Amino acid sequence: MKGMTVIVKTITSWVKILIFLFGIYIILFGHLTPGGGFAGGVILASSYILIMLAYGRDFVEENLSLPAASRIDCLGAFSFAMIAILGLVFGGSFFVNFLFQKYLPGQPLNLVSAGTIPLSNIAIGLKVGASLFLVIVSLSICCKDFRPGTSVNKKKE
Amino acid sequence: MIIFYCLLIFMLIAAIVAVETEKLLSSVICIGAIGFGASLMFLFLRAPDIAITQIVVEVLGLIILIRATISRDLTFITGDREFFEVVVSVVIVFVIFLAGIQVLQTLPDFGSPIFAQVADAPSNTYVSRGLGKTGAANLVTSVILDFRAYDTLGEATVLFTSIIGATVILRKKCRKKMEETTG
């Protein structure tokens, strides 16, 4: 009844893991290869939206409820601001890259390098992914015809 | 060089079809064509970060637009606005067009960017000393999150505000639905 046909559900159950892992890879290697927090966050959101299109909205809300998503959103914004304030405390000015300059220089082209930039990438990725997930869920919650298969049953008011 | 002309002409044709077709779903699909053409264009312009972001954002934007137009394009709205309004609008568009034509002649040639000609442009610092100052191999990331991090902070604020706006606008119906389902 809910969701799409069994073909779409089977393919989705295989593909969703790959999309999620690709999003995590894009975020973590954002300072070495093309990508970064913005693209990775949108990919993370799109994996959940694929599940929502295939299985229906109730299945997604069991896995990632709306209060949890809004908490992740606030956590991303808060940690990005905290990294900036830690730069003010340890480095002397707002948004300074204190880890690279003082404590953990690292070698270039390694995964552990560039100081606070990977941490900022993770924060931005969480924020963008949770925000876009929330906006599409709130667009679909208001009207049932977003779910495929029930679009013809919409009442005309 | 010829690939840029091909892609731009493809995007122009898709834009004209998107503007002039009558069914809303067709014009939304033409928007998708423009977006994927722009993504290919970014890839050939040596901007792979923008290409990845554009191609994912395009998919989500298509989902949002299709959600707005599905089962609602029964209302065919043909024809334009009233005559006087159309004349005023077209005159304004034409004036902007003339101003843009004047500006186009002062731009540098395609393929020779400004920061290569001006010695103290900020991009020279970003390119030559970005790796030594931030340690990030991706120079675009070093510009976003280190040199110009205030820009990213403002972007997060704008995104947060727009999400709150969308939620508030759709809120009343949501609360009614929740009350119906729970009790």
Added chain:
Amino acid sequence: MLYALCFLLFMIGLYCAVVKKNMVKIVIGIVIMEYAVNLFLIMLGYRTGGQAPIVGQKDIAATGTELTNAFINSSVDPLPQALVLTAIVISLGSLALMISICIRTYEKYGTFDITEIRRLKG
């Protein structure tokens, strides 16, 4: 000439946003304008035969963290790419906001026609 074609794309979007009277068509015109502006900004930083602003192993000089002159003289401009990267994500947020306004208007008036909406107001 490429700049002129890009400007023509912008003018098509502006025409669509100004003349049409369907609300979703107005949103589509604004989206077309966003694409044109992003494309124009990226084009300003392109260098003929250039390479992407991402440092590889061969671009680092032997002395340490300094870059080779070949990379500095052939890289494209990273600054417009950084600006456009934030603008694309913001455009998705503003698109969601505009679409939610359209949906609420449709539920209240039952149409997307802006002249009908103005007539119903009085």
